[in-house]
Amino acid sequence: MTRYLKDLWYGWTTTWHSMWITIRHLFRPNKGYTIQYPTVKAPLPERARMRLFNRIEDCIGCGQCARACPTDCIDIQTEKRGKDEPPVFASDGTPIKLRTFVFDIDMTLCCYCALCTFPCPTHCLVMTKEYEYAVYDKRDHIYHFAVDKPRYASPAEKEQPAAKA
Ligand code: SF4
Ligand code: SF4
Secondary structure, three states: OHHHHHHHHHHHHHHHHHHHHHHHHHOOOOOOOOOOOOOOOOOOOOOOOOEEEEOHHHOOOOOHHHHHOOOOOEEEEEEEOOOOOOOOEOOOOOEOOEEEEEEEEEOOOOOOOOOOOOOOOOOOEEEEOOOOOOOOOHHHHEEEOOOOOOOEOOHHHHHOOOOOO
16 A cells, blocks of 8 residues: 555656656746747758768769668669660760669668768769658668669760750
């Protein structure tokens, strides 16, 4: 019985103790500890790492990013381009000798270390500051970057202005 009454007392006092902290803050001016998200957004650190993006047009399929990844969440599959196919280049002029037909990143496994971005020779794999990408189905966090994208036929072509309709 004594134990029961003690538990009752502790339950009552600890609940009121925590409620008292909340009630005290109700009548204090907002000193910027809370913000009206999503109307107001907190500033991000300069080198914030939030979401990966691959500019697949510039990816040469070298796989250096996948080898650097500690959680093995980048899946790349490539094939050699045929000798008779016209040469294609990344926007920095690097020749693209492989056809990347799978470039998937599973962001559910990513630990946001950004180690994959540093060895990328064409700087096409980058960490962005985008952080609002919640989904209902975690399969939607597997990003498929290898889709048919236009490649530059030559390094000079990217300098050409787009043709007017
Ligand atoms: S940020 Fe780190 S864990 Fe995420 S894909 Fe890149 S290397 Fe892998
Ligand atoms: S390191 Fe860069 S160029 Fe190489 S496969 Fe990864 S994203 Fe593509």
